[in-house]
Amino acid sequence: MDQAIETLAEFHLVDQVDGAENLRSLCHGGPWWRTVHPHLAAARMASAESRLRRRLFELNTRRDSLTALASVYTARPQERAGAAETVEVVDALRDVISLIEQASAECEHEMITCQPGGGRPTEELEQAVARDTALLDRGVRMRTLYQHPARRHAPTQAYVERVVSAGAEVRTLTDLLGRMIVFDRRIAFLPHHQRRGGAVVLRSPAAVAFLCGAFDRAWDLAVPFGAPEHAPVAVDDLRQVILRLLSQGLKDEVIARRLGISLRTCRKHIADLFQELDAESRFQAGYLAATRDLLRDTPAS
Template identity: 50%
Template sequence: MRRRLESFERTRSRLSTLIPLYEEIHRRSADSGAVEVVKTRGRVMLLIQDAAARCTEEALTVQPGGARPAGHLERALPRDLEMLGRGVRLRTLYQHTARYSPGTQEYVREVSAAGGEVRTLSELFGKMLVFDRSTAFLPVWDNPDAAVVLREPSAVAFLRSVFATAWGLAEPFSASYTAATTTQLRDAIAGQLVEGAKDEVIARKLGMSLRTCRRHIAELMEELGADSRFQAGYLLGLRAQDTQRLGPGRGPDAGPGIGHEEGGA
């Protein structure tokens, strides 16, 4: 578990070093008109459809938050199948919790049969669509109907590098939890407990229901022998320190332990 957390932290650290570059790119792009804020849902959907219709090589999508609404999947499926039919490489990232959604499972079956690629990760960095290394769509955090449209090549290249890092850590989608995905979810919850995050925050970040999140926390506490969330976070923090001091595989949690068991979410 510690090794997995350390891997996530190294990835997060590498991505954070790119933030100043992205901010500079964003400033220059805004000055040149390469950044557009579209404030209405209808206009956003038209621009996405147009970008998809023009796409000839590659489409990348990131969809955090667990199960996607049925209406979103119904709109996306014909567009995505049409792109795949033209030879476009389509790659999609979901969170692990999307594996329990029947609608998402059916969508993944259809796009996979047509050549699409889908993977999942415990945590994602936000919604994103990128078409042909030329146009990207990002959310506007205080307006769910709006989107930021980026057309500046360096900014789009930055977003592709973020996607590539997450894609390399993700697991291929299947309609169940594997030992690897269960491990990642449990490790992500453990990391949030160490940071002192509230149940509601953890559930939102990992795209799961509050009830499921609390069940996982209760199981972690039982395995640790902790009487409270505070004590669980403290014990997990001690294990992380021991692993750093003794080296991977030599701390008190060496070998099969928390996060290494199979099970559902």
């Protein structure tokens, strides 16, 4: 009996009694069934078939869309990976610090840094000492470039003394290409152009190789940090760059910021240059420097 009811229900020829009538059926020990006219059963099957066809159409449409996406996905996997893996913009300083600490811990061969401006903040130097000495203890080569004014910054002098005694190499240059840290010539950290404390993390081999090449050229032109006999050379180099920037028409504020020196120090050098050249204006100083072949090539960014 149950099998017969199940077969009839499958063809929509019977259905259960519901509502108040079903309450009466429950009192007799089970559900009651009633017969359905074959025409009505056929209509119900047609409605179910229509819903099924709509569902099949939706599934086929989605399958076609996924097939089209799959062809794009498999055709350019390198470009897809490159966009996700070669450049990363990090806004928060704490996240930047975490990434640098991770890269430092994974560094095996070399770390190079470029630190434009004058001396670095004391707190930043204190944090760097532990990280950098740990690198040096593992046999990692460390090279750092500062601008010449950092020589006169006491906290930077103390930091350099500690890391150099541990095996680091530090040099100074008049003009640097910009702030950066590179680990194993594999991953580079550059400052965010808008968010203070943020960074751009580069993993593109071509971009990192370009930055390392620029660093190596600047390194070859730089002066070892802390050697007193090199101080006159550093000052001479500084004035050469000031002359070049003056000849380009840059203002005192711009020159001072670019060279990492105070505005007062910059103007003192400019006044000394004017006196040495016997010039009364920037234009005249640039002209006299050019006619006397004083604007020789100098390391620049």
